[in-house]
Amino acid sequence: MWQAETERFAAVMLEQGFEPADTLYVLHRDIKTPIKSSFLPPWVSITRAKGYSYSDLEKIDHRCFEPFWRQDPLMMEDARTSTPRASLKLAIDTRGSENTLVGFSLFGLGSHAAYLQRLAVDPDIWGNGIGSELVRRGLNWARRWRAQAVSVNTQSSNQRALRLYQKLGFVLQPEMLWILKKSCTN
Ligand SMILES: CC(C)(COP(=O)(O)OP(=O)(O)OC[C@H]1O[C@@H](n2cnc3c(N)ncnc32)[C@H](O)[C@@H]1OP(=O)(O)O)[C@@H](O)C(=O)NCCC(=O)NCCS
Numbered sequence: 001m002w003q004a005e006t007e008r009f010a011a012v013m014l015e016q017g018f019e020p021a022d023t024l025y026v027l028h029r030d031i032k033t034p035i036k037s038s039f040l041p042p043w044v045s046i047t048r049a050k051g052y053s054y055s056d057l058e059k060i061d062h063r064c065f066e067p068f069w070r071q072d073p074l075m076m077e078d079a080r081t082s083t084p085r086a087s088l089k090l091a092i093d094t095r096g097s098e099n100t101l102v103g104f105s106l107f108g109l110g111s112h113a114a115y116l117q118r119l120a121v122d123p124d125i126w127g128n129g130i131g132s133e134l135v136r137r138g139l140n141w142a143r144r145w146r147a148q149a150v151s152v153n154t155q156s157s158n159q160r161a162l163r164l165y166q167k168l169g170f171v172l173q174p175e176m177l178w179i180l181k182k183s184c185t186n
Helices: 007-015 054-064 073-080 130-144 159-167
Strands: 002-004 019-030 044-048 085-093 100-109 113-121 149-155 171-181
Touching: 002 007, 007 019, 007 171, 019 159, 044 130, 054 073, 054 100, 054 113, 073 100, 073 113, 085 130, 100 130, 113 130, 130 149, 130 159, 149 159, 159 171
Parallel strands: 113 149
Antiparallel strands: 002 171, 019 149, 019 171, 044 085, 085 100, 100 113
């Protein structure tokens, strides 16, 4: 897999035998933009990652992403440790006798900027404000750590995520990312 940051570079990689896999939007958010409050149903609680494993997260992840974009526990750990500091937040459905994991977000923090690395909510309960609240909590975390800006990439076909990010103050950037792939067996 290869990520090209300009169309021209993507064209060069296509000449080298890569195939287009996807295009991503890039969104930035100034940390000073006020964080809008969001409604969360009383049966959902947002907690730090305690008592759940990456395998639990993987189940949600696989229901949310098509195969090309799915992450396994190893990839999740790589993402969590790719920045000096990270915040993994979980959404828990507290209605049943056993608390059920229904979503998670992973934010990373570099020297000045934070990144929303992963966001996933169980498709059965989309539209309840859980995704918004997970992002809101991550933004508050980034602000506490004095990040100046927060970035996120999302598939250009993912209108749902795009609207969520824009609603929470992220601004769509003019540049795009081109994701290219090439089989290693060729
Ligand atoms: C994106 C995702 C996390 C949103 O989770 P959610 O719990 O449904 O989010 P919310 O209920 O807070 O909805 C947030 C916003 O999404 C947008 N939205 C909701 N339903 C929508 C629809 N049918 N079409 C377009 N946008 C929609 C709205 O802007 C909504 O805000 P509003 O209800 O105030 O209008 C969830 O759909 C998901 O896990 N998708 C698959 C994984 C993914 O795309 N992750 C992000 C990759 S970068």
